[in-house]
Structure formats: structure tokens, C-alpha cells
Amino acid sequence: MRTQFDVIVVGAGNGGLAAAATTARAGLSTLLLEKHNVPGGSASTFRRGRFEFEPSLHELCSVGTKENPQKIYNIFKELGCEIDWRYEYNTFRAICDGEDGYDVKLRAGFDNFCDDMEKAVPGSRESVKAFFDLVKKNDEALAYVYEKKGNPNPLVMLFKHADFLKSASHSTEEVEIALGMPEKARNIMNTYWGYLGVPTDDLNAMHYLSMVGSYVDDGAAMPYKRSHELSLALEKSITDAGGEVWYNAQVSKFLYKEDGSCCGVQLQDGTELYAKEIISNIIPNNVYGMSDPKFVPEKELKLANARTLGMTFVTIYVGLDCSKEELGIEDYTIFKMPFPNPREQFNRREEGTYYVFNCLNEVIPDASPKGTCMLFFTVPLMPGDLPENLTQYNYKKWKNELAEVYIKDCEKSMGFDIMSHIEEISVATPVSFARYLGTPNGEVYGYQNENWDSVINRSQAQFTDFTVPHLHYCGGHSVMGDGFSSAYITGHDTGIRVVNSIKGGK
Amino acid sequence: MKKPSLRTLNPAKFLKAGPNREARIMATEAKPLPKLNEYPANKIAIALHPKKQVVKVTNIVERASGVKSYTLKATTDTPIAYFSAGQYIVVNLQIGDYLLTRPYSISSSPKQAQVDNEYELTVKRVDGGLASNYILDNWTIGTEVTISAPAGNFTYEPLRDAKTVVGLAGGSGITPFVSLAKAIADGDEDANLMLLYGCATKNDMLFKDELDAICEKCDKVKVVYVLSNDKLEGAEEGFLSAELIKKYAPEGDYSVFICGPQGMYNYLDTQLPLLGLRKKFIRHELFGEYRNPQANADYPECVEKSVKITVVCRGDATTIEADTNDTILVSIEKAGIPAPARCRSGSCGWCRAKLTSGDVYIPKDVDGRKLADYDYGYIHPCCSFPLSDITIEIFKK
Numbered sequence: 001m002r003t004q005f006d007v008i009v010v011g012a013g014n015g016g017l018a019a020a021a022t023t024a025r026a027g028l029s030t031l032l033l034e035k036h037n038v039p040g041g042s043a044s045t046f047r048r049g050r051f052e053f054e055p056s057l058h059e060l061c062s063v064g065t066k067e068n069p070q071k072i073y074n075i076f077k078e079l080g081c082e083i084d085w086r087y088e089y090n091t092f093r094a095i096c097d098g099e100d101g102y103d104v105k106l107r108a109g110f111d112n113f114c115d116d117m118e119k120a121v122p123g124s125r126e127s128v129k130a131f132f133d134l135v136k137k138n139d140e141a142l143a144y145v146y147e148k149k150g151n152p153n154p155l156v157m158l159f160k161h162a163d164f165l166k167s168a169s170h171s172t173e174e175v176e177i178a179l180g181m182p183e184k185a186r187n188i189m190n191t192y193w194g195y196l197g198v199p200t201d202d203l204n205a206m207h208y209l210s211m212v213g214s215y216v217d218d219g220a221a222m223p224y225k226r227s228h229e230l231s232l233a234l235e236k237s238i239t240d241a242g243g244e245v246w247y248n249a250q251v252s253k254f255l256y257k258e259d260g261s262c263c264g265v266q267l268q269d270g271t272e273l274y275a276k277e278i279i280s281n282i283i284p285n286n287v288y289g290m291s292d293p294k295f296v297p298e299k300e301l302k303l304a305n306a307r308t309l310g311m312t313f314v315t316i317y318v319g320l321d322c323s324k325e326e327l328g329i330e331d332y333t334i335f336k337m338p339f340p341n342p343r344e345q346f347n348r349r350e351e352g353t354y355y356v357f358n359c360l361n362e363v364i365p366d367a368s369p370k371g372t373c374m375l376f377f378t379v380p381l382m383p384g385d386l387p388e389n390l391t392q393y394n395y396k397k398w399k400n401e402l403a404e405v406y407i408k409d410c411e412k413s414m415g416f417d418i419m420s421h422i423e424e425i426s427v428a429t430p431v432s433f434a435r436y437l438g439t440p441n442g443e444v445y446g447y448q449n450e451n452w453d454s455v456i457n458r459s460q461a462q463f464t465d466f467t468v469p470h471l472h473y474c475g476g477h478s479v480m481g482d483g484f485s486s487a488y489i490t491g492h493d494t495g496i497r498v499v500n501s502i503k504g505g506k
Numbered sequence: 507m508k509k510p511s512l513r514t515l516n517p518a519k520f521l522k523a524g525p526n527r528e529a530r531i532m533a534t535e536a537k538p539l540p541k542l543n544e545y546p547a548n549k550i551a552i553a554l555h556p557k558k559q560v561v562k563v564t565n566i567v568e569r570a571s572g573v574k575s576y577t578l579k580a581t582t583d584t585p586i587a588y589f590s591a592g593q594y595i596v597v598n599l600q601i602g603d604y605l606l607t608r609p610y611s612i613s614s615s616p617k618q619a620q621v622d623n624e625y626e627l628t629v630k631r632v633d634g635g636l637a638s639n640y641i642l643d644n645w646t647i648g649t650e651v652t653i654s655a656p657a658g659n660f661t662y663e664p665l666r667d668a669k670t671v672v673g674l675a676g677g678s679g680i681t682p683f684v685s686l687a688k689a690i691a692d693g694d695e696d697a698n699l700m701l702l703y704g705c706a707t708k709n710d711m712l713f714k715d716e717l718d719a720i721c722e723k724c725d726k727v728k729v730v731y732v733l734s735n736d737k738l739e740g741a742e743e744g745f746l747s748a749e750l751i752k753k754y755a756p757e758g759d760y761s762v763f764i765c766g767p768q769g770m771y772n773y774l775d776t777q778l779p780l781l782g783l784r785k786k787f788i789r790h791e792l793f794g795e796y797r798n799p800q801a802n803a804d805y806p807e808c809v810e811k812s813v814k815i816t817v818v819c820r821g822d823a824t825t826i827e828a829d830t831n832d833t834i835l836v837s838i839e840k841a842g843i844p845a846p847a848r849c850r851s852g853s854c855g856w857c858r859a860k861l862t863s864g865d866v867y868i869p870k871d872v873d874g875r876k877l878a879d880y881d882y883g884y885i886h887p888c889c890s891f892p893l894s895d896i897t898i899e900i901f902k903k
Contacts, residue, residue, distance in 0.1 A: 130510035165517035179510040247901035306534040423786035435551035442547035
């Protein structure tokens with residue numbers, strides 16, 4: 001058994017897979033360690049009866065097509081992965097209860113989206129269009145910031161990219177209000193906040209725009225065989241390049257030299273493994289828990305304390321013994337909201353029924369056998385939202401009762417007859433995410449992207465936040481925040497950085 | 507109307523964002539972070555799904571000739587993991603060099619796990635049954651056993667199943683139903699159970715006294731004994747036929763749960779279609795160890811009796827001899843190589859491994875792989891048979 005590598009990547013989540021594939025394909029001896037027996041972290045599948053459920057992916061942004069490839073498409077291609085991409089060209093349907101309620105459906109494509117928005121909120125078109133115009137300006141500015149490795153010339157920024165600076169330092173809602181967007185249009189526009197986990201009054205405008213812009217511009221993509229297909233394609237990329245992937249390999253300790261640099265890891269069975277560079281796809285909080293405290297820089301511990309753990313979820317997976325046509329389902333994504341305002345949706349999450357409804361068969365008709373369909377409910381929660389009296393003994397009863405509330409709300413508000421057709425059902429909660437991901441309190445989104453700790457601020461500080469030599473971080477908790485696409489990008493970027501540092505490039 | 511613009515926003519705010527963030531971080535106390543097992547979600551996850559549990563045999567009851575129940579009690583202060591009636595635990599055994607695992611349904615109630623920190627397993631002697639015979643011959647009071655957390659999906663799900671479960675049990679397949687009956691009587695499951703228990707003779711009936719006592723005190727549980735080769739007052743004669751099921755099933759919807767020997771499954775395959783039940787109302791317990799693949803019509807011809815399997819684990823390779831009639835998992839275990847395994851029925855994926863060369867036969871009815879696994883060479887060794895020399899990468903137990 002080999003114990004010395006160029007690179008050890010800890011955790012085969014999306015970031016870890018992309019990082020390991022990048023370093024292995026650059027010719028570095030690479031070992032990817034994963035505690036579970038399948039890759040992907042959240043990007044996996046599970047089977048129940050004749051259904052194979054997607055556990056986490058709603059849709060990927062920044063993929064694009066063969067003709068018009070975007071960042072994610074290119075990363076997978078560069079890493080030699082063949083993905084059977086499928087596309088969704090409606091952004092979402094949003095159903096909001098109450099007096100100011102609405103039921104709107106918005107198509108992808110900037111013109112379509114603006115048309116649909118104007119129809120829903122007459123007089124909103126100009127402001128919505130102006131909002132999207134910022135996407136292009138932001139892309140230009142961001143390219144410049146990236147080029148300068150997060151340290152751009154302030155004067156160039158002030159004169160050339162002033163609108164970017166404004167949207168990069170203000171919340172989504174501040175920017176929308178400045179543009180004169182009517183309240184109802186703002187609420188509809190901000191429907192996607194749950195994908196990033198922060199209500200739009202504290203969510204960086206640049207960050208939100210880049211995501212919404214991508215969904216509206218390119219449509220959304222997903223792999224034909226659920227996200228397990230993405231994970232296995234990356235795994236193959238690693239092993240084809242001579243890299244090793246060890247499953248059931250739980251890291252229990254990070255190893256350091258006396259000078260404070262990271263030099264390896266120890267597995268639960270005592271095996272010590274060493275490398276020139278260590279990439280952690282696991283959240284810094286967990287790395288600190290597995291490190292001798294004297295090697296954890298005080299500032300990193302302050303940062304971890306200053307941050308809020310990111311969102312987690314209750315997710316409900318349902319296999320039905322009837323087709324989506326029989327039920328009258330015509331949408332892939334429906335956001336259901338008890339209140340129109342994102343802040344209220346967030347603050348009152350435990351009393352309301354805010355959730356995302358997905359029907360995969362809408363995009364992939366044969367995702368389940370003929371005459372059946374699959375539903376996926378996502379309910380955002382914050383870590384710590386669990387009932388105080390929850391124990392291993394009342395846990396199953398609690399999660400079933402919760403699932404029933406959401407399914408019944410869906411039946412009532414969308415008119416689908418679900419209950420009588422349930423052939424398979426599985427309910428995941430923060431406890432399930434804690435079990436499979438091993439994250440603190442089952443967080444899924446890393447750290448909250450509150451505006452003080454926005455993607456743009458993290459990006460500026462990425463070389464000063466984490467200072468342990470030879471230890472790098474990637475994944476949903478790192479620079480670009482949560483989301484499949486962000487995790488792949490940070491994994492890929494980190495891989496390139498490590499390749500350069502070992503090979504002596506830039 | 508004015509063109510929308512950002513003129514009211516201040517770009518200079520951006521210049522302060524970095525320093526503000528830095529100041530906020532530096533003003534925060536560098537407290538030690540909570541340990542992972544202190545977070546509520548992690549605490550419950552660890553309690554329900556421990557990596558392993560070490561238990562001790564504290565009681566043995568002879569249920570019938572060649573059938574014993576073993577009470578397994580936690581050996582530490584950590585509570586034993588709770589479960590849902592119908593779940594199984596995996597027992598780890600070492601017989602000489604042979605390392606093997608076996609799943610056994612829990613026959614005790616969830617309440618007993620919660621209150622007394624114990625599970626009861628019931629083991630029946632089988633001709634040539636390596637694990638069961640070993641347990642019956644070797645386990646005594648005080649024997650320490652390493653077991654898995656409870657697992658499996660043969661459970662009552664209130665959002666999916668009908669209010670009444672018609673349980674079709676055969677022989678020692680009664681065990682998960684005993685647990686379910688107790689859970690209903692304890693109020694831990696909200697369902698009605700109409701149990702049809704098929705046995706050859708009255709001497710083969712297990713748990714009769716316990717089941718009768720539950721029926722006595724709980725009107726949600728009813729049991730009908732069905733004997734194929736014997737007579738007993740109040741019992742039905744014959745098999746678990748469609749006609750018999752109709753006789754005892756309630757009006758309206760009901761769920762059928764099935765657990766028993768292969769012969770019973772084969773017979774029910776001819777009977778269940780006569781009932782016209784929707785698929786959602788039929789639940790099978792796992793099929794168990796797959797035997798005699800050669801008997802299947804799609805099994806290829808001219809397969810050698812013996813082949814070589816090269817087992818790779820963390821880069822180290824070992825080559826072993828294998829009988830093509832054994833599953834790949836069994837051959838690996840016989841060679842004393844520790845390998846992960848749970849359901850041993852092709853379903854749970856715990857043994858999932860990568861076939862890097864050679865051909866295997868996977869019976870269609872137990873092929874529980876994920877779609878993408880087909881494309882990337884993954885198989886479940888617990889229900890895959892080698893057809894040629896093969897190389898397989900397994901992951902450490």
C-alpha cells in the first residue's frame with residue numbers, strides 16, 4: 001500500500017472530485033479519500049423499489065451546450081468526462097399564497113423572462129432588464145478581479161466597473177430598489193434565494209445575479225442518470241489518469257510538521273498517509289476538530305466563530321404509481337411560498353410551508369418506469385432548527401409528520417393527488433445529512449453567504465483567510481459558496497493552484 | 507420615465523467591504539468549536555446509525571427444534587440503536603479463516619431496544635447453513651458479537667402503506683412480523699396487522715404463545731395459522747393462497763407484506779396476481795443469499811467450475827481461487843479477506859465494488875445497482891457470480 005503522494009484530497013464531494021481529477025490529470029500522484037462507499041457527497045442517488053432518486057440536485061447553472069459551452073461544461077470536458085446533459089428552459093413557476101399572492105411561470109431567455117415578468121407585474125420590464133444588464137457588466141469586472149487574483153486596482157474598479165462595485169457591495173434588494181423594481185417584481189425575481197440560502201436583503205447582488213443570470217441565459221442542466229453520473233465520471237477521470245480513490249476511508253486526523261505546515265492525514269484505522277499538498281473538501285470546522293489545536297491559526301478559528309453554518313434541508317422523495325400527466329404536472333420546478341417576501345419566508349420558515357417542488361420526469365421523461373413519476377420536495381432549514389425534544393426514538397414519527405404537512409400542502413395548493421399514489425417514499429432531514437455528509441449539524445451549504453461574508457469578499461480574502469502551508473480548501477464551504485457549480489469550480493481552481501505550486505508554475 | 511440606474515448606490519462602499527470583514531473577524535473570540543458529536547443532528551445520526559455495535563448474548567430461548575432466539579444486549583453505556591419493526595442487523599462471524607456476515611431480522615420490539623437496550627435475533631438451523639449452524643452450535647450466554655446498526659426497508663410506512671397490513675409469513679420468516687405485532691401492541695406503529703402464518707406442521711410454528719398473547723391484549727393484531735401438512739384446531743389447512751388472503755383481508759385497500767422461504771415466494775408469484783393488487787401494496791423482504799445461478803435460463807453455457815479472482819484493496823492485490831457457483835462476495839470471504847456486506851441480496855449496495863476485468867453473471871431479479879453504476883463497471887459482489895478470471899477492486903471493511 002502506497003503511503004506517499006503528491007496530493008491527498010480529503011472528501012469526494014463535488015469539489016474534492018474536481019480537484020483530484022485536475023491534479024491527477026496533470027500527472028501528479030493523487031489519492032482521494034472518502035469516508036462513504038460512494039462518491040459525490042450530496043451528488044449521488046439512492047434506490048427504493050423501481051425508483052432511483054436524485055438526492056440533491058435541482059439544476060446546474062453555468063453548463064451551457066456543446067454549441068455554447070459555459071464554465072461547467074468546459075470543466076467536465078477538460079477533465080475527459082462524458083456527460084449526458086439534459087436541459088430545462090423554464091426557470092420556475094412560483095406560487096405564493098395570501099392576499100398579495102400570485103402564480104407565475106417564467107421562461108428562460110432574457111427576453112422571455114422580461115416578457116413574463118411584465119405580464120405578471122405590469123411596468124416592471126425596464127427595471128428587470130436593467131437588472132440583467134448588470135450581469136454582463138459583472139462578468140467583465142469579475143474576469144478582471146480573477147485575473148488580478150482577488151486584488152484588483154481600486155482606481156480601475158472605480159472608473160471602469162462602478163456598477164459592479166455597487167452590486168458587489170450591496171444586497172440584491174438594495175440594487176433592485178435602486179433600479180426602481182416594484183415590490184412584487186422583486187419578490188418574484190428573488191424566488192431563487194433558497195438556492196443560495198440567504199434572504200435577498202442580505203444576499204450579495206453580484207452573487208445572486210450571476211446565478212439567476214446563468215439560469216435565465218443558458219437554461220438549467222442536469223445529468224441523465226442523476227448526479228451519481230457526474231460523480232462517477234469524475235472518479236473515472238481520476239483513476240484513468242493513475243490517481244487512486246479509496247472509499248470507506250475515514251480521515252481522523254490531519255498531520256502537521258512542527259513548522260505548522262500540513263503534511264498528511266491519518267485514517268481511522270491508524271494508517272498514516274503523506275503528501276506534498278493536502279486539499280480538504282471537508283469544512284474547515286471539521287478539519288480543526290481533527291487537528292492538534294496548536295496548528296490551528298487563531299485567525300482561522302475567529303473566522304469560523306464569526307460565520308454562521310449554512311442551510312440544511314428536509315427533503316422528501318416520492319415515487320408515484322401514476323404518470324405526471326395523470327396528475328396534471330406540467331412544471332419541473334415550482335416554488336411554493338406562504339409569504340411573498342424572502343426575509344419573511346426565511347424568518348417564519350418553521351411556521352410556514354416554503355418549499356421547492358420538482359418532478360424530474362418533466363425534464364427526463366424516462367427517469368422512472370412508464371406509468372410512474374418521481375417527486376422531490378426541498379424544505380430549507382437552518383442548522384439547529386430541529387425540535388428540542390427530538391431523539392432517536394421519536395425521530396421517524398417526526399419526519400413522517402413533517403413530510404405529510406408538505407405533501408398535503410402541495411395537494412391543496414397545486415391540486416395534485418399525491419397521497420393515494422405513493423409507492424415509495426423516503427424523507428431526509430438534517431439528521432440524514434449529518435449521517436451521510438458528516439457536516440456540523442447536517443449543514444449542506446457550508447457557511448452562510450451573508451453579505452459581510454459574500455462570495456466577492458471571500459474571494460478578495462482567499463489568500464489571507466487560510467494560511468496553513470500546503471493545506472487548501474475547496475467545495476461548497478469555500479470561496480464561491482454553495483451549489484454544485486460553485487463546488488466544481490472551486491475544486492478545479494484549487495487543483496490548478498496545487499498543480500502550479502508543485503510544478504513551479506504561476 | 508427615467509432610465510433605471512444605480513446612481514443612488516455608493517461604489518466606495520465596496521472599498522470598505524474587505525476591511526470591514528477583517529475587522530469583524532478579528533473582533534470575534536477564537537473559541538474552540540463544538541465537537542461534531544455535540545450538535546443535535548449529528549448526535550441523533552450517530553445514535554441511529556453507529557458504525558458498529560458490540561453486544562453480548564444475555565438470554566437464549568429454544569423456540570422449536572433447531573430454532574433459537576438470542577437476546578443481544580449493549581455492552582457499554584451507549585444506548586443500543588433504535589429501529590423500525592421489520593429491520594435487520596448484520597452479524598459478523600469468523601469461522602476459522604472464513605470471515606462472513608449475515609443479516610437477521612430483529613424479532614424483538616423497538617420498545618425493548620429503547621427500554622432494555624437489547625435486540626432479539628432468531629436463528630434456524632439450515633442444511634449446509636454455515637452461519638446459522640455456527641451460531642446455534644457456538645453462541646452461549648456471554649458470547650460477545652459485533653453487529654451493524656439496524657438497516658433495511660421492510661418496514662411499515664404510514665404515508666405509503668394501507669392502514670391494514672396482511673402479513674404473509676412462512677416458517678422462520680415470521681420474525682419481522684413478531685416485531686411489527688409487538689410494535690403495534692406497544693403503540694409504536696399505527697396499523698392493523700392480519701397475519702397469515704404458514705408452516706408445514708404445528709411443530710414448525712414459532713412464537714405462537716407470544717403471538718396469541720399479543721392478539722389477546724391488542725385488537726389491531728390478528729393471527730391465522732395455516733398448516734400445509736398438519737391439523738390444528740382453529741388453524742387453516744393448505745397454503746397461503748389467493749383465496750385464503752381474500753377471506754381474511756379487509757374491505758378496501760390493504761398492503762401485503764411477505765417474508766418466508768423461496769418456495770413460498772414462488773407459490774405467491776402464482777397467487778398474488780389473482781388479487782389484482784397495485785404494486786405499491788406489495789412489499790417483499792429481501793431474498794437473501796442467492797444460490798444456484800446455473801439453474802437460470804439466461805446463465806451462459808460452458809462456464810468453468812473454478813476461476814481466479816484478483817481482489818484489489820487500496821492498491822494491494824491478492825489472487826484467490828473461486829467456485830463459479832459461489833457469489834464473488836462468498837469467495838472473498840472464504841479467502842479470509844474482510845469485505846463490506848450488509849443485505850447480501852443485491853439491494854443495499856454496501857458491498858459495491860468495481861469490476862476492472864473479466865465477466866460476471868448477475869441474476870436480473872436481484873440486480874439492485876444504480877443506473878450510472880452499469881456504465882462505470884460497478885457491481886454488487888453479494889449477488890454477482892464470476893464467469894471468467896476477474897479483477898475486482900473492493901473497499902476496506
